[in-house]
Amino acid sequence: MAVAAQCRRTDRTGRGPARPRVRTARAGGRPAPESVVSRVLVVWCPDWPATAVGIEASTPGVVVSDSRVVACTSAARSEGVRRGMRVRDAQRRCPDLLVRTRDPDAEGRMFLAVAAAVSEVTPRVEVVRPGLCAVPARGPATFYGGEEAARVLLQDAVVEAGFDCGVGVADGLFAAELAARVEGGLVVPPGGAAAFLAPYPMSVLDRPELTDLLDRLGIRTLGAFAALPAGHVAGRFGADGALAHRLARGEPPRPVAPSAASADLTVRADFDPPAQAEEVTFAAKRLAGELHESLAEHGRDCVRLSVEIGLADGHVLQRLWRHDGALSALAVAERVRWQLSAWRTDAPGHDEDAVWGGVVWLELTPDQLVPAVGSQDALWGHSGVDERVSRATDRIQALLGHGGVTRPVLVDGRGPGEQVIKVPVGDLPPGEIPDGPWPGRVPAPAPAVVPPAPLPAAVTAPDGAEVRVSARCAVSGPPAHITIGEAPPDAVTAWTGPWPVAERWWEPERARRRARFQVTTAGGAAYLLAVEGGRWHVEAAYE
Numbered sequence: 001m002a003v004a005a006q007c008r009r010t011d012r013t014g015r016g017p018a019r020p021r022v023r024t025a026r027a028g029g030r031p032a033p034e035s036v037v038s039r040v041l042v043v044w045c046p047d048w049p050a051t052a053v054g055i056e057a058s059t060p061g062v063v064v065s066d067s068r069v070v071a072c073t074s075a076a077r078s079e080g081v082r083r084g085m086r087v088r089d090a091q092r093r094c095p096d097l098l099v100r101t102r103d104p105d106a107e108g109r110m111f112l113a114v115a116a117a118v119s120e121v122t123p124r125v126e127v128v129r130p131g132l133c134a135v136p137a138r139g140p141a142t143f144y145g146g147e148e149a150a151r152v153l154l155q156d157a158v159v160e161a162g163f164d165c166g167v168g169v170a171d172g173l174f175a176a177e178l179a180a181r182v183e184g185g186l187v188v189p190p191g192g193a194a195a196f197l198a199p200y201p202m203s204v205l206d207r208p209e210l211t212d213l214l215d216r217l218g219i220r221t222l223g224a225f226a227a228l229p230a231g232h233v234a235g236r237f238g239a240d241g242a243l244a245h246r247l248a249r250g251e252p253p254r255p256v257a258p259s260a261a262s263a264d265l266t267v268r269a270d271f272d273p274p275a276q277a278e279e280v281t282f283a284a285k286r287l288a289g290e291l292h293e294s295l296a297e298h299g300r301d302c303v304r305l306s307v308e309i310g311l312a313d314g315h316v317l318q319r320l321w322r323h324d325g326a327l328s329a330l331a332v333a334e335r336v337r338w339q340l341s342a343w344r345t346d347a348p349g350h351d352e353d354a355v356w357g358g359v360v361w362l363e364l365t366p367d368q369l370v371p372a373v374g375s376q377d378a379l380w381g382h383s384g385v386d387e388r389v390s391r392a393t394d395r396i397q398a399l400l401g402h403g404g405v406t407r408p409v410l411v412d413g414r415g416p417g418e419q420v421i422k423v424p425v426g427d428l429p430p431g432e433i434p435d436g437p438w439p440g441r442v443p444a445p446a447p448a449v450v451p452p453a454p455l456p457a458a459v460t461a462p463d464g465a466e467v468r469v470s471a472r473c474a475v476s477g478p479p480a481h482i483t484i485g486e487a488p489p490d491a492v493t494a495w496t497g498p499w500p501v502a503e504r505w506w507e508p509e510r511a512r513r514r515a516r517f518q519v520t521t522a523g524g525a526a527y528l529l530a531v532e533g534g535r536w537h538v539e540a541a542y543e
Contacts, residue, residue, distance in 0.1 A: 038252075039137035039147070039190065040173050043118055043154060044180035045111070045165045047071050048131030052107040053100040057164065061098035062090055070102055101410070105341075107131065108334060112342035115319070117161035121154055126304060126320035127335075132177060134322070137169050147187050155185060170196065174247045178204060193250030198223030205244050210237060222248040265294045266365045274312040274358025277340045281333045287364050288332035295366065304368035307336055310361040317343055320367060330425075332364065393425050414441045414501055415516075416450045416528065416540040442499075442516065447528050447540030454537035457529060458483040459492075459517075469515045469531055473500050479519055482527070484538055491522040498531075518542075 045051065049071035055061035060079055063071040069085045079094035091097050107130035115133050119125045122140040127133045140150035151167045158165040168179025170188035175197055179186040188196045200222045202211040219225050226248040234242040243253050267290045269283045295302055309317040321335050340359070396405050406422040413419040459467045461477030468476040475498065481489040497517030504510045514532035516539070521527075526542035 039141070039169060039171060040134050040176040041122075041137040041140060041147070041150065041154065041167065041169050042128075042132065042134045042173065042176040042180045043114065043158060043165055043167050044177060045114060045131045045158075045163055046181075047073055048111065049102055049107055050100075051163070052110050052130070053103055055098055055100060059098055060094050060096055061100065062087070063100050063102045065102040104130070105334065105338070108338035109341045112319070112338060113161060114158055114163050114165070116342075117157050117163075118154060121157050122150070124320065126322045128173070128177075128322045134173055134176065141169075151185055151187060171250055172247075172252055174253070175250055194223075194226060197248060197250055198226065205247065207240065207244055210241060210244060226250075265291065265298070265300075265369075266363055267291050267294070268361060268363045270361050271359055274360050276358060277337060280309070280340065280359045280362055281337045283362060284333040284336040284364070285329040287362065288329035291332075291364055291366065292329070295369075300366070300369040302366035302368070303370055304366075305332065305335075306363075306365040306367040307332075307339060308363040308365070309336070309339060309359055310363075312358045312360050336362070412438060414438050414503075415530075416442055416447045419446070420450070442528065445542075448543040449541040451538070451540070454530070454539055455484055457485075457527075457536045457538050459519075459529065459531075459536050460489075467531075467536075468534065469498050473498050473515060479517065482519060482521060482529070484527075490525070492519050493522055495519040497529075 047057065049063040050057075050061055050073050053063055055063070055073055057073050058075055059073060060076040060081070061073050062069045062076055062081060064087050067087050069081065069083055069087065069090050072081045072083065072090070076090070076094055076097060079097075081090045081094055081097065087099060091099070111127065111130040111133075115125050115127055118133060118135065122135050122143075125133050125135050137147055137150065140154070141147040144150045144153055147169045151169055155165060155167040158167075166180040166182070167185040168176045168182065168188070169186075170176040170179045171190060171193040175188055175193040178197065178200065179188050198221065202214055202220060202222065202225060204222070205211065214220070214225060219228070225245065228245065230242070230245060233245040237244075246253055267287045269287055271279070271283075275283070291302070304320055304322045307317075307319055307321060311317070317339050319335075319339055323331070393405055403424045405425045407425050408420050409423045411419055411421055459479045460481045460483075461467050462480040463477065465477060467479050470476075479492045479495045482492055483489045495517055496519075498515035499517075500515045501513070503512045505513075512532065514530050517529045517531075519527055519529060527538050528540040528542070530537055530539050
């Protein structure tokens with residue numbers, strides 16, 4: 001497979017001071033491209049979150065986040081499963097449903113392979129989001145003999161790389177994406193975007209609040225919405241409604257706003273000695289903060305960002321990332337990490353722990369600027385809270401070190417203490433944790449409290465003898481009392497178990513054999529207990 005980022009030789013050494021240094025250039029500006037109606041060619045990979053976690057389209061499967069379905073395969077849709085469903089509702093419709101947790105980082109890293117396949121056919125590929133990338137249609141259409149020929153060629157290139165896709169061409173990104181979603185792909189004639197979009201439901205705008213309100217007003221299609229006077233829409237629904245109205249009419253999301261060439265807002269970090277992926281990702285967050293401040297000073301928003309990474313062997317990794325909103329510092333760092341991870345994965349014979357001798361410089365360049373329209377604070381003042389928290393976290397990390405601030409990450413495992421790990425903020429979870437099925441896993445619901453270390457306990461039968469579990473999982477007597485630490489004994493009102501677990505029996509030095517019980521007590525508490533080597537302990541508590 002082709003490497004997942006464009007590369008070229010360069011004579012820039014990137015040598016600098018001993019620590020990463022951030023420099024913001026202010027002279028020799030490059031003009032921002034004009035926002036005009038242009039022909040756009042879009043490559044769309046269906047059900048990309050499911051593809052990223054390894055679920056095939058022929059397998060009924062869903063990807064979930066916060067107990068909701070965020071993506072499902074075509075086989076699952078044929079059983080009535082839809083996005084937005086609760087997991088239990090989806091499983092009720094399809095009992096054999098394969099459920100996987102969403103992995104945004106895997107989506108980003110894997111999609112760069114699709115972008116690389118597209119870049120083999122035409123340059124200047126911009127990633128809109130994992131699962132969707134776009135290129136200007138004019139160049140490929142001229143070179144390959146028409147838009148339909150370019151569309152078919154790009155589709156074949158992505159399919160040969162091992163990914164299903166649809167390719168569409170239309171006036172503007174929004175119409176081109178919907179054209180790519182049509183079975184087999186579609187070329188919408190120039191000037192025909194409004195007619196093409198008219199029959200689509202309002203839900204394709206992905207603005208639930210606006211869609212619900214317009215539905216109550218009897219406006220249920222893009223054509224009906226586009227027929228409303230633009231001035232009335234802007235006055236009633238504000239800037240977001242006006243942007244949606246332009247999309248429904250087949251126009252670019254922002255009107256043409258010519259402006260003089262502004263100062264070069266490129267920010268750069270040099271690394272001496274060459275840095276590895278973790279240090280580069282940390283520097284990317286600080287660079288993004290510098291870039292945001294510069295954009296605010298100039299009254300601009302960046303809708304397309306160019307990320308260039310210079311490697312010690314002279315290669316340069318370059319990728320365009322589009323985002324119609326503001327990319328947070330953490331989101332920029334994620335994209336930098338995706339580029340490095342994809343290059344390490346695809347580079348032949350390359351060590352996973354080194355990126356071609358290290359990274360010597362990193363540049364972030366706002367490739368397309370538009371006038372900033374500002375943002376409206378929420379009723380209770382919560383707008384921008386996540387961004388402020390992210391910047392505060394960055395400052396604390398700078399003081400305490402990269403591992404000074406961690407976040408809990410849910411992973412697969414058997415015990416409750418094994419299903420949560422701490423990861424430095426901005427880092428990926430470790431990739432060596434295998435998926436299920438994890439026989440002997442603690443059943444749902446998950447315990448609410450997991451102590452840092454198991455609490456010693458004693459479990460006795462009605463006759464006062466300690467409860468024991470044999471090698472064949474035979475219980476010597478029903479649990480009647482439980483004593484945790486030095487606390488007084490508490491009567492057991494109900495119990496279930498044992499659930500035996502034998503781990504790593506093929507490695508005698510690391511082998512473990514234990515049995516788990518769930519108990520409730522007269523004091524109103526519920527515990528997950530485990531007995532190992534004849535000793536009882538409390539693994540977790542329920543609330």
